[in-house]
Amino acid sequence: MERRSGWLERKKEGRLCRPGGKKGSLSQRFVKDIRRNWILYLLLLPGLLSLILFKIGPVGGMVIAFEKFSAFQGILGSKWVGLDNFKRIFTDPYIPKVFMNTIILAVLTIVVVFPIPIIFSLFLNEIRQKWVRSTVQSLSFLPYFISAAVMVSILYTILSPSSGIVNNIIRSLGGSSVNFMAKPGWFRPLYVILEIWQTFGYSAIIYIAAMMNIDPSLYEAAEVDGANRWDKMLRITLPCISTSIIVMLIISVGNIFTVNLDRILLMNNSSVYDTADVIQTYVYRIAFESKGFPDYSYGTAVNILKSVIAFVMVSFVNKMADRFAETRLF
Numbered sequence: 001m002e003r004r005s006g007w008l009e010r011k012k013e014g015r016l017c018r019p020g021g022k023k024g025s026l027s028q029r030f031v032k033d034i035r036r037n038w039i040l041y042l043l044l045l046p047g048l049l050s051l052i053l054f055k056i057g058p059v060g061g062m063v064i065a066f067e068k069f070s071a072f073q074g075i076l077g078s079k080w081v082g083l084d085n086f087k088r089i090f091t092d093p094y095i096p097k098v099f100m101n102t103i104i105l106a107v108l109t110i111v112v113v114f115p116i117p118i119i120f121s122l123f124l125n126e127i128r129q130k131w132v133r134s135t136v137q138s139l140s141f142l143p144y145f146i147s148a149a150v151m152v153s154i155l156y157t158i159l160s161p162s163s164g165i166v167n168n169i170i171r172s173l174g175g176s177s178v179n180f181m182a183k184p185g186w187f188r189p190l191y192v193i194l195e196i197w198q199t200f201g202y203s204a205i206i207y208i209a210a211m212m213n214i215d216p217s218l219y220e221a222a223e224v225d226g227a228n229r230w231d232k233m234l235r236i237t238l239p240c241i242s243t244s245i246i247v248m249l250i251i252s253v254g255n256i257f258t259v260n261l262d263r264i265l266l267m268n269n270s271s272v273y274d275t276a277d278v279i280q281t282y283v284y285r286i287a288f289e290s291k292g293f294p295d296y297s298y299g300t301a302v303n304i305l306k307s308v309i310a311f312v313m314v315s316f317v318n319k320m321a322d323r324f325a326e327t328r329l330f
Helices: 002-012 026-036 038-066 084-089 095-113 115-125 130-145 148-158 165-172 184-212 216-224 229-240 242-254 261-267 270-276 279-288 296-324
Strands: none
Touching (some): 026 038, 038 084, 084 296, 095 115, 095 184, 095 242, 095 279, 115 130, 115 184, 130 184, 148 184, 148 261, 184 261, 184 270, 216 229, 242 296, 261 270
C-alpha cells in the first residue's frame, strides 16, 4: 500500500515518467522549473541583470572602434573608418611605453603576488587550533572589503615624509626622510605591496576550500609511513590542490593587462608618471581627459587589441596546462 500510495502521489504531482512518455517541450519544462524554484530565480535576478547591463550589453559598443565616433551623431550616424584606429596604435609613440609598464606590473603580480596565497593557505592549513586558524583567516580576508581609496590613504600615512612610521624609523637610525610616493622606482614595489595586502586573503580561500576536499586517509597513511608535516604538505597537500593552482594561474594570465585602475589613479602623480602610466590610464586619458573632444574610438581600439592579446595568451597557457598537467580551464 505504501508503494502504491507513493506511486499515486507522484502521478498526481506529475513526477512520474513512464517509459516512452512525453516530458513536455523545453519551454514547458522551463516554465515549470521557474514555478517550482521561483525563489532561487529571484535571487539570481540581480546578478543576471548586472551581467547583462554591464558585461554583455556594452560588447555591442565595440563597433565604435571602427568608426570616428561622435557622441552627437551616435553609433549609427558616425563615420565608418574601418581599421584606421588600429593602424594608429602601431604609430602611436606612447603605446610601447604604456604596454611595457603594464606588462612589468602584470609580471610582478604573477611572479610575486600569485604564490603568496598558496604559501599562506598551506601554512594556515597546518594550524591545529581552529580558533587561531579562523581568526587569522578572517583578518587576512578583511582588507579585501576596504576600498582602494582607503588603502592608498593608509599607505600615504605610513610613508609620510614628516610623520610616517617608516620615515620615523629611518630617521631614528640616522638616515634622512624619503618621499616614497614621489619616487618612480618605488611605484611598482608599493603597488605590489598593496596588491598583496588587499587580495592574498581572498585568494587563499580558494586553496583552503580545495584542501578541505583532500581525503584524510592520505594523511593517515603518510603518518604510518613516517612522514612529517613538511612531507605531507609537499607530497600530499600541494599536489592535491595543483588543479586549483593551474586554473587560478590561467585566470591570472587572462588578467595580465588588467591592473587596478583606481589604485593607480590614486597613487599617480607627475613624479611617478614614467612608471605609473599604463594602458588603462592612457585609455582613460585619451577618452575622458582629451583636450577638445574625447577620442572614444581610439580608446576602444586600444582596449580591443589588449583583450585580443590577453585571449591569445590565455589560450596558449590553457593548452600548455592541458598538455603537461592534464588540467585546463576550457
